[in-house]
Amino acid sequence: MKIVSSARLKTSIKNKLTKNYPDLNFYFFKDMEEASEDVYDADVLITYGEDVTNEMIIKSKNLKWVMVISAGLDQMPLQAIKEKGILVTNARGIHKIPMAEYTLAMMLQVSRQAKQLMKNEQERIWDRRVPMLELNDKTVGILGTGAIGSEIAKYCRFFNMNTIGFNRSGRRVDEFDQIVTLENINELLHNSDFIVSVLPSTPDTDGMINEKLINEMKEGVVLINIGRGKNIVEADLIAALDGGNLAHAVLDVFTEEPLPEKSPFWGMDNVTVTPHLSGISPHYQPRAFAIFEKNLNTFLKGGKDFINKVDVNRGY
Template sequence: MVTILFTRYYEMLEEKHIMQIKNISKNVKVIIDENVFKVIPDVDILIAGTFNKEILERAEKLQWVHALAAGVDRLLFPEFRESDIVLTNSSGVHPIPISEHVLGMMLMLTRRFNKSMKSQSQKKWERPTPVELHGKTLGIVGFGSIGERIGQLGKCLGMSVIGMKRNITTTENADEIMPPEKLHDLLNRSDFVVISLPLTKETFHLFGKKEFQTMKKTAYLINVSRGKIVCEKDLVDALEAEEIAGAGLDVFEVEPLPAESPLWEAENVIVTPHYAGSTPEYFNRAIDIFCDNLQRFLKGEPLINVVNKKTGY
């Protein structure tokens, strides 16, 4: 018997999802229990949820931890990194909602919807001067499945797309792929810079004063990945000094964003409270990914979406 534990109750987790997992094999048992310490000794697969050193120490049979998100930085405590337990994520859930969120931010900034909404709330008839996305250059820092989808939408709107990734490949969703060491070249050429990276030691504060000074003064930064990839103080300074034109931010160094943050009232900034990846289809897609891997696990086949615990992606 293979025992699978959800370590918390999810609002979107429905009975159909549990049955989908159980129907894969008669030898599968699914538990939903927030009292993790009580049940963890008998668990083979943990869907986190809650996971820490204390849980790991009590896990006698645990072979596989699955994250229902793409980012796994919060799970990578030292003892787990050093263990032989496999870690997988739900990469593939987010490309559609996050790419649409990015597109919405770009349209809002170029068509000046944010300014028109402010005028509407003040009952003022003010006509801003919009610009077009067509013909602009979209630089995507992190060209995985999410970056590919963002690039696809950009191409549909007539944008030139530059992607950045470690492994240089050809794709119809980008006009050019650059390696990470050419980040500043990408920044210098882009009208929109979208961050779509995992948070690792290498990407922490990847964007700071030098990066903002390298960007065009007419360029916009959009961050839909992790807040700590951007040095927020340097971003605020760059916005106030008009070193860049504006920003669309879904993630922040501290969440919720503190009330005293100047980002709240900046006219050239769109703030959304970390929901770019949210969608009514989230759990349907996430459970499909998990079930695909569960079938592989039961057959002894290699899993997909395996995370390198040393690098964090």
């Protein structure tokens, strides 16, 4: 069996795989350009997902399984994968701890005026009038109640915050005080002091956070996007920030990445820009490959009970 990785892996990960599975043939490459010729006769492909092309899937002769060691699949050629009946699994859930920590850090940064305090420090200004707010008893609305959204809600409850979650089905999730759907999403929008988007990129969610939705948000809300840049109509968000309806936006993802230097977001005092790093952690690859190894054992036994199996029709 030939297993090809186009993801740049840690040496410790590569050594562990070759040691644990001596009968399998692993081919490790630093990127897809280097791996391209070997992909076409691979049985299994390990990738971050953004480097897989439609042509590659069509030309592959033996490919049975693609392991995406990230959560996002918006750049994957899912239709071609579906037509060839290829299994897709991902690393959904491994980001929950760093992304929850990022979210709480940003909520504290805004409520405790960290940017202003650092500016005052640099300019040697002693000003005790900078307004300080508490997270205690505030309400957070979280768009997406999966592993990441639930972890964020759990952390928020440590700060005695009220938690409202949004999902499509209305399914109850333990970490949330209340769940809403599209039918009653205004309950989340009207009552949340912070709104956090962890939505995937799908036809239903792309552009979901638009002028209409933003106008329903509570005045002075802080919006945090760690899902996908496509979830937000950026022109509508800029207009709302300029108009004062939103107090602040923390943006880790954008429609175009890297964020162009000409983007208005860079120069806005009520915006915090970070370069798509909310999920970064030194534990990222070990957690991803713990999932891969469990699925590999299932795959080798001809089983069907895979962790994080992706529905290629839905894209997640």
